[in-house]
Amino acid sequence: MALPHNRTWYTKKLVEKAKRCVKLRDNYICQRCNKEVSGSNCHASHVLNVGTHKNMELDPTNMKVLCSYCHLHWWHKDVLHATEWFKDKFPERYEYLMRMAKLKFKISTADLAELHDATKADGSDYGQAYYEIIKEIVNE
Numbered sequence: 192m193a194l195p196h197n198r199t200w201y202t203k204k205l206v207e208k209a210k211r212c213v214k215l216r217d218n219y220i221c222q223r224c225n226k227e228v229s230g231s232n233c234h235a236s237h238v239l240n241v242g243t244h245k246n247m248e249l250d251p252t253n254m255k256v257l258c259s260y261c262h263l264h265w266w267h268k269d270v271l272h273a274t275e276w277f278k279d280k281f282p283e284r285y286e287y288l289m290r291m292a293k294l295k296f297k298i299s300t301a302d303l304a305e306l307h308d309a310t311k312a313d314g315s316d317y318g319q320a321y322y323e324i325i326k327e328i329v330n331e
Contacts, residue, residue, distance in 0.1 A: 205306060
């Protein structure tokens, strides 16, 4: 059966849901400076970059909320110290990301479509649904 959309469409929509999920999880608080953020000042930033870790693009654990200043003038400008900060502040998340980064997996387009169709637009239920799909993929 043909899907109504292509992989790129589903990925784009799911990244939006994942970022909404992360903003809800982090209560719209910059995880570095602890300021409340909203609108264009609220960035859901990836920990492991998507260029190198494409399979981690949709993982909420691979994102954190930063204000635009911390994201652009600290996270991307001082990667070594930013990574150490993340490792110290979120040790369990860091360990999870290091384990997942070693795995070679790809979420099928059909699974992306299922994840999109099964989750709310506001991202409130995205994390649980994402981890259920990933659990199936990495345990196969």
